Amino acid sequence: MVTAAAFKPTNKDGTPITKHQEQDLELAIRYLSRNTDAAKLLEQAVKNGVTIQFSNTQNGFYRPDSNSIEWNSKFTIEVQNGSDRGYMSPAVVLLHEVAHSVDKQARIKYIFSTETCPSNEKTCQVTNDPNLRAMYTNREKFAVETERKIAQQLGEPIRLRYSDVLKDTTTTSTLDSSRQYYQNGQYHESEFKGHAKDSNGSIYTQKITNYDNDLPKKTPLKKETVEYDDGFKPISKNIVIYDHKQGIITTTVTDYPT
Numbered sequence: 643m644v645t646a647a648a649f650k651p652t653n654k655d656g657t658p659i660t661k662h663q664e665q666d667l668e669l670a671i672r673y674l675s676r677n678t679d680a681a682k683l684l685e686q687a688v689k690n691g692v693t694i695q696f697s698n699t700q701n702g703f704y705r706p707d708s709n710s711i712e713w714n715s716k717f718t719i720e721v722q723n724g725s726d727r728g729y730m731s732p733a734v735v736l737l738h739e740v741a742h743s744v745d746k747q748a749r750i751k752y753i754f755s756t757e758t759c760p761s762n763e764k765t766c767q768v769t770n771d772p773n774l775r776a777m778y779t780n781r782e783k784f785a786v787e788t789e790r791k792i793a794q795q796l797g798e799p800i801r802l803r804y805s806d807v808l809k810d811t812t813t814t815s816t817l818d819s820s821r822q823y824y825q826n827g828q829y830h831e832s833e834f835k836g837h838a839k840d841s842n843g844s845i846y847t848q849k850i851t852n853y854d855n856d857l858p859k860k861t862p863l864k865k866e867t868v869e870y871d872d873g874f875k876p877i878s879k880n881i882v883i884y885d886h887k888q889g890i891i892t893t894t895v896t897d898y899p900t
């Protein structure tokens with residue numbers, strides 16, 4: 643597994659990163675490396691000499707000219723896949739940028755648009771296919787397809803297309819993600835805390851803000867939380883059902899099925 647130091651991380655202004663920032667990067671690498679495809683991509687990026695710069699920008703970037711990734715370890719996006727929605731972990735945002743960095747076709751830019759192609763772009767592909775247009779460019783298509791496959795395997799919410807983004811958001815931890823979805827007439831909400839305990843021994847908690855959906859008031863809300871030990875092994879599954887109509891809350895804590 644690659645180390646955080648292998649990416650020669652600094653702040654965007656060139657100043658050294660804090661211990662906390664280094665921890666965020668180590669956690670993201672350890673978490674993503676549970677997935678063999680992600681581990682390979684991280685190794686390839688290190689081999690290619692990719693560096694990581696921390697920033698507070700509400701976005702992530704890969705810059706081919708400096709072969710560097712700009713990453714905010716608390717930034718992520720809320721994504722949508724049909725009736726499923728949720729936010730990906732900032733670690734998966736890092737993975738998206740890593741995918742850009744290993745993209746062999748990145749130097750050629752195809753824009754999937756019916757609009758006029760900018761004169762500085764080498765190639766444009768004009769299409770009426772809404773799914774292809776929603777991918778925006780060949781670079782984003784590659785990065786989103788890579789991100790989607792790995793995010794799904796990690797149990798995180800996914801987006802099918804580049805533009806399937808509901809909003810930008812900030813998390814309390816690099817590895818927090820959540821999913822909200824309908825199944826069997828019930829509204830489910832899952833939080834994934836796929837990270838180690840902090841120095842106080844407590845598990846981080848994540849509160850979803852700007853909750854603008856009134857569905858939970860109408861149907862029972864099933865909320866699942868999976869907690870992990872320091873080795874990212876799932877240890878318990880907590881299920882809470884809020885029945886707002888009946889005013890009943892049921893909680894079940896079970897050992898994680900092995």
Ligand SMILES: [Zn+2]
Nearest residue numbers: 738742782785
């Ligand atoms: Zn991208």
